[in-house]
Amino acid sequence: MARTILIVDDEPDMLVLLKRSLEPDLDCVVKTAPSGEAALQMLSKAPVDLVLADIKMARMDGLELLGLIRQNHPETTVMMMTAYGSIDIAVSAMKQGAYDFITKPFDHDALILRLEKALERSTLLQENIRLKKACKRVEGLENIVGKSPAMQRVYETIRMVAKTDVTVLITGESGTGKELTARAVHRLSPRAGKSFVAVNCPTVPEHILESELFGYRKGAFTHATQNRIGLFQEAHGGTIFLDEIGDVSPAMQTKLLRVLQEKEIKPLGHTRAITVDVRIIASTNQDLRQKIKKGEFRDDFFYRLNVLPILLPRLRERKEDIPLLADHLLEKHCTKLSKPKKQISQELMEIFLEREWEGNIRELENIIIQGILFSGEETVMPGDVGLKPAGPKSGGLAEDTLVLPYKEAKEETLRRFNRAYIGHLLMESRGNVTQAAKMCGLERQSLQQVMRRYGIRSDDYRE
Numbered sequence: 001m002a003r004t005i006l007i008v009d010d011e012p013d014m015l016v017l018l019k020r021s022l023e024p025d026l027d028c029v030v031k032t033a034p035s036g037e038a039a040l041q042m043l044s045k046a047p048v049d050l051v052l053a054d055i056k057m058a059r060m061d062g063l064e065l066l067g068l069i070r071q072n073h074p075e076t077t078v079m080m081m082t083a084y085g086s087i088d089i090a091v092s093a094m095k096q097g098a099y100d101f102i103t104k105p106f107d108h109d110a111l112i113l114r115l116e117k118a119l120e121r122s123t124l125l126q127e128n129i130r131l132k133k134a135c136k137r138v139e140g141l142e143n144i145v146g147k148s149p150a151m152q153r154v155y156e157t158i159r160m161v162a163k164t165d166v167t168v169l170i171t172g173e174s175g176t177g178k179e180l181t182a183r184a185v186h187r188l189s190p191r192a193g194k195s196f197v198a199v200n201c202p203t204v205p206e207h208i209l210e211s212e213l214f215g216y217r218k219g220a221f222t223h224a225t226q227n228r229i230g231l232f233q234e235a236h237g238g239t240i241f242l243d244e245i246g247d248v249s250p251a252m253q254t255k256l257l258r259v260l261q262e263k264e265i266k267p268l269g270h271t272r273a274i275t276v277d278v279r280i281i282a283s284t285n286q287d288l289r290q291k292i293k294k295g296e297f298r299d300d301f302f303y304r305l306n307v308l309p310i311l312l313p314r315l316r317e318r319k320e321d322i323p324l325l326a327d328h329l330l331e332k333h334c335t336k337l338s339k340p341k342k343q344i345s346q347e348l349m350e351i352f353l354e355r356e357w358e359g360n361i362r363e364l365e366n367i368i369i370q371g372i373l374f375s376g377e378e379t380v381m382p383g384d385v386g387l388k389p390a391g392p393k394s395g396g397l398a399e400d401t402l403v404l405p406y407k408e409a410k411e412e413t414l415r416r417f418n419r420a421y422i423g424h425l426l427m428e429s430r431g432n433v434t435q436a437a438k439m440c441g442l443e444r445q446s447l448q449q450v451m452r453r454y455g456i457r458s459d460d461y462r463e
C-alpha cells in the first residue's frame with residue numbers, strides 16, 4: 001500500500017511546492033492541509049503514515065496541533081518544520097513527542113532523507129502495534145468470561161497445559177464451556193498456527209466414525225469410490241478435539257488407544273500405518289470412572305486420556321460470574337443479531353442468581369438470545385424470557401419442583417440442596433472432605449455417605 005504524508009502549512013505556495021517536489025522522490029501520496037483544524041479533520045477520516053507540520057501558523061499553531069495529534073492519533077509520526085532561528089521551539093516540540101524537525105529553508109535531498117527515516121520509523125511503529133494486537137488475540141483466554149476463584153484455577157490450568165504437548169481431558173456438565181476451553185488450549189499452544197479439528201463423537205454414527213477419523217483407501221468398502229484423508233491427518237501438526245469421548249464404543253476406544261500409544265493411524269484398506277503428529281484434547285460430560293466400573297469404558301484408555309485433566313465448574317458453583325457472563329453474552333448476541341445493545345433488568349438478574357442452571361452457560365446463553373429477540377424494550381424483563389420470580393408462594397422452592405408429586409419434589413429439593421450446600425463446602429476446602437465435614441459439623445463418614453448418595457465427588461473440587 002502506498003504510504004501517505006500529510007503536510008500542514010498555512011502558506012499555500014509552500015504546500016504546492018512541497019507536494020510537487022516530494023511526490024516523485026518519495027514514492028508516496030502527499031496530502032496537504034492549509035490549517036491545523038483541516039489536518040485534524042483529515043486525520044479523523046483516514047490515518048496517514050507521517051505528518052509534516054509547520055510550527056508557526058495563524059490560529060492553531062504547530063505545537064497545539066502536535067498535542068492534539070499525540071492525543072487522538074498516538075500511532076502517527078509527526079515531524080515539524082521551523083524557520084531558521086527558532087530552534088528552542090523545535091526542541092520543545094521534540095519534548096512534546098515530535099519525532100524530528102527540519103529548519104527552513106531546506107535542502108531538498110536532506111529533507112527527502114529525513115522524511116524517509118521518519119517514514120521508516122512509522123512503518124516499524126505500525127508493525128509493532130499490529131503484532132501487539134495479534135499477540136493479544138492469541139492470548140486466547142479473553143473470550144472466556146469469569147473472575148471467580150473456580151475460573152481462575154481453570155485459567156491457570158489452561159495456561160499450564162497449553163505449554164505441554166500431552167493429552168488433555170476436559171470434564172464438565174453440558175454447557176460449561178468444554179469446547180471453548182479446548183480451543184483456548186490450542187490457541188495458547190505452540191500448535192496455534194496449525195489446524196484445530198473438532199469431532200463431535202456422538203453425532204457421527206459409529207461405523208462412519210472410524211473412516212472419518214482415520215480415512216480410507218479407494219475400494220476399502222462398498223461406497224469408498226476414492227481415497228479419503230481422515231481427520232487425524234487433517235489435524236497433522238495441530239490439535240484434534242474429540243468431543244464427548246464418553247459416548248464412543250469400547251471397540252473405538254481400543255482403536256483410539258492405539259493412536260495415543262503409537263502416534264500412528266491406519267486408514268481403512270491400508271496395510272501400512274501412517275505416523276501423525278497430533279495433540280489430542282478430549283471432553284466428556286459423563287463420569288468416566290463410573291463408566292469404567294460398569295465396564296463401559298476402558299480404564300487404560302481413560303488413564304491415557306486423563307494425563308492432564310481440566311474440570312470445569314458448574315455455573316451454580318460460580319454464581320458470582322453470572323452478571324459478567326450475562327453482560328458478555330448480551331453484547332455478543334446483540335452484535336451477532338444486529339440489534340441495539342440491551343440490558344438485563346434487576347428482576348431478571350435476581351432470578352438468574354437464584355436459578356439452578358442445569359444447562360449451565362449454554363442455558364444462560366439461550367435465555368439471553370430469547371431476551372434479545374422477544375423484549376420490545378431496551379431492558380429485558382423476566383416475562384420476555386418466560387421466567388417468573390420465585391415469589392413468596394413457593395417458599396424459596398424452585399418452581400419446577402412444585403409441580404412434582406410429594407416424594408419426588410422432596411427428593412429433588414434435597415438433591416439440589418445437598419449438591420449446592422456440600423458443593424460450596426468442598427469448594428471452600430478445595431476438595432478436602434475432612435475439612436468440609438468439620439466446617440458443617442458432620443462426621444466425615446456421614447458426609448461421605450451423603451456425597452455418595454448424590455454423586456458428589458471431592459475430586460471435582462481438587463486443584
Ligand SMILES: Nc1ncnc2c1ncn2[C@@H]1O[C@H](COP(=O)(O)OP(=O)(O)OP(=O)(O)O)[C@@H](O)[C@H]1O
Nearest residue numbers: 143144145146173174175176177178179180361362
Ligand atoms: N466462560 C465462558 N465465557 C463466555 N462464554 C462461555 C463460557 N463458557 C461457555 N460459554 C459459551 O457457552 C456456550 C457453550 O459452551 P461450549 O460449547 O464450549 O460448552 P460445552 O461444555 O462444550 O457444551 P455442550 O455440553 O452443550 O457441548 C458457547 O456459546 C460458549 O461460547
Ligand SMILES: [Mg+2]
Nearest residue numbers: 175178179243
Ligand atoms: Mg460441547
